[in-house]
Amino acid sequence: DPEPAAAPAFDGAVPFFGEHQAGIVTPAQDRLHFAAFDVITKDRAKLVEMLREWTAAAARMTQGRDAGTLGAVGGQPEAPPDDTGEALGLPPSGLTLTIGFGRSLFRDAAGVDRFGIADRLPAALEALPHFPGDALRPEISDGDLCVQACANDPQVAVHAIRNLARIGFGVVSIRYSQLGFGRTSSTSRTQTTPRNLMGFKDGTRNMKLEDAELLREQLWARAEDGAAWMAGGSYLVTRRIRMTVETWDRTSLTEQEAIFGRDKGEGAPLGKAKEFDEPDFDAKGADGQPMIAKEAHIRLAHPDFNNGAHLLRRGYNFVDGTDGLGRLDAGLFFMAYQRDPRKQFVPVQRSLARADVLNEYIRHVSSGLWACPAGVTGDGDHWGRALFS
Numbered sequence: 001d002p003e004p005a006a007a008p009a010f011d012g013a014v015p016f017f018g019e020h021q022a023g024i025v026t027p028a029q030d031r032l033h034f035a036a037f038d039v040i041t042k043d044r045a046k047l048v049e050m051l052r053e054w055t056a057a058a059a060r061m062t063q064g065r066d067a068g069t070l071g072a073v074g075g076q077p078e079a080p081p082d083d084t085g086e087a088l089g090l091p092p093s094g095l096t097l098t099i100g101f102g103r104s105l106f107r108d109a110a111g112v113d114r115f116g117i118a119d120r121l122p123a124a125l126e127a128l129p130h131f132p133g134d135a136l137r138p139e140i141s142d143g144d145l146c147v148q149a150c151a152n153d154p155q156v157a158v159h160a161i162r163n164l165a166r167i168g169f170g171v172v173s174i175r176y177s178q179l180g181f182g183r184t185s186s187t188s189r190t191q192t193t194p195r196n197l198m199g200f201k202d203g204t205r206n207m208k209l210e211d212a213e214l215l216r217e218q219l220w221a222r223a224e225d226g227a228a229w230m231a232g233g234s235y236l237v238t239r240r241i242r243m244t245v246e247t248w249d250r251t252s253l254t255e256q257e258a259i260f261g262r263d264k265g266e267g268a269p270l271g272k273a274k275e276f277d278e279p280d281f282d283a284k285g286a287d288g289q290p291m292i293a294k295e296a297h298i299r300l301a302h303p304d305f306n307n308g309a310h311l312l313r314r315g316y317n318f319v320d321g322t323d324g325l326g327r328l329d330a331g332l333f334f335m336a337y338q339r340d341p342r343k344q345f346v347p348v349q350r351s352l353a354r355a356d357v358l359n360e361y362i363r364h365v366s367s368g369l370w371a372c373p374a375g376v377t378g379d380g381d382h383w384g385r386a387l388f389s
């Protein structure tokens with residue numbers, strides 16, 4: 001039976017300016033276009049100028065306007081328009097644009113300080129370690145800059161990334177990009193919990209907009225963490241995780257539920273009745289075995305077993321056609337924000353990579369780590385101002 005109807009998708013505008021960047025605690029929209037960029041210029045001034053132009057375009061597009069001041073049809077007929085036009089007539093659709101800086105922007109692989117900002121490299125941007133089972137493809141991993149575009153209309157999200165890439169011509173080039181549909185997390189208690197492509201509710205025990213104290217402790221970076229320019233920002237980990245859905249679909253319901261430690265219908269922890277009931281990791285079944293197995297996903301990922309670490313997960317489902325072997329190229333584009341990945345994502349992923357029974361059905365093929373600065377506070381401010389000033 002259908003669950004109570006979810007509220008219609010928000011198609012209004014999310015404020016662009018603010019203390020924190022939009023697109024982090026903003027109630028997760030339904031669609032994603034994520035892009036990682038390589039910076040191809042050596043000229044610091046050109047890069048900063050592009051970030052200024054990106055900011056102006058982002059501020060306009062998130063409010064449902066054209067990327068440039070002339071617009072898709074308002075400029076000189078002899079010149080290319082300063083907006084590509086495919087979002088003409090569409091509402092803002094909850095569009096948020098969130099920027100992040102990768103480690104390679106500070107120092108390249110040879111250790112060269114490319115833009116005079118190597119001394120600003122945050123300790124928390126330490127390269128992620130190799131985890132057992134990682135099958136990372138370099139061409140779809142890392143990058144100098146990223147932009148996460150989320151919206152409730154895919155055309156609006158794609159339009160935004162396309163126009164930023166257009167503006168950045170000659171300064172940046174897209175290294176890889178990822179489309180996502182069907183958010184796999186709730187980031188607010190006003191949202192119903194969506195389902196991932198394994199059919200389970202995902203995002204039940206996520207950090208949420210309403211958890212003010214937890215967000216202060218575990219989401220937002222502070223000046224005293226070491227990189228003053230990151231105060232009010234957050235660190236994003238992205239992982240493209242392929243699911244072998246065909247194998248999963250031949251697994252029994254009991255086995256699927258044991259793998260996650262939750263039931264599939266309601267999403268309740270095994271041994272409990274309702275989705276938001278607290279899991280009881282000590283409860284044993286009639287056979288004397290733990291109701292939630294030692295190697296169940298929700299036990300291994302739970303803060304109680306990871307030194308209290310929480311994550312704000314904000315991932316999306318993806319299906320990128322088929323792989324030529326009759327299988328869907330499908331999975332989860334995992335995204336998680338946090339104050340310090342060394343204390344949050346890394347220990348949680350270590351424990352999952354070591355023992356999670358889900359590993360039989362998934363493979364991490366892409367990875368990225370991004371320093372997402374605080375919000376742009378108004379006219380005159382721009383993406384990267386604190387980093388480059």
Ligand SMILES: C=CC1=C(C)c2cc3[nH]c(cc4nc(cc5[nH]c(cc1n2)c(C)c5CCC(=O)O)C(CCC(=O)O)=C4C)c(C)c3C=C
Pocket residue numbers: 196198200201202203204205206239241243260262297298301302303311331332334345348349352362
């Ligand atoms: C390193 C972090 C995590 C990765 C990678 C990850 C992959 C992954 N997760 C699911 C599905 C579910 N995850 C659930 C809970 C959950 N997952 C993580 C972390 C990672 N998951 C955390 C921190 C939690 C919450 C744990 C807790 O506090 O109870 C759930 C249960 C519902 C929920 O609480 O969200 C599901 C379902 C998939 C399919 C996947 C890789 C493809």
Ligand SMILES: [Fe+2]
Pocket residue numbers: 297301
């Ligand atoms: Fe998970």
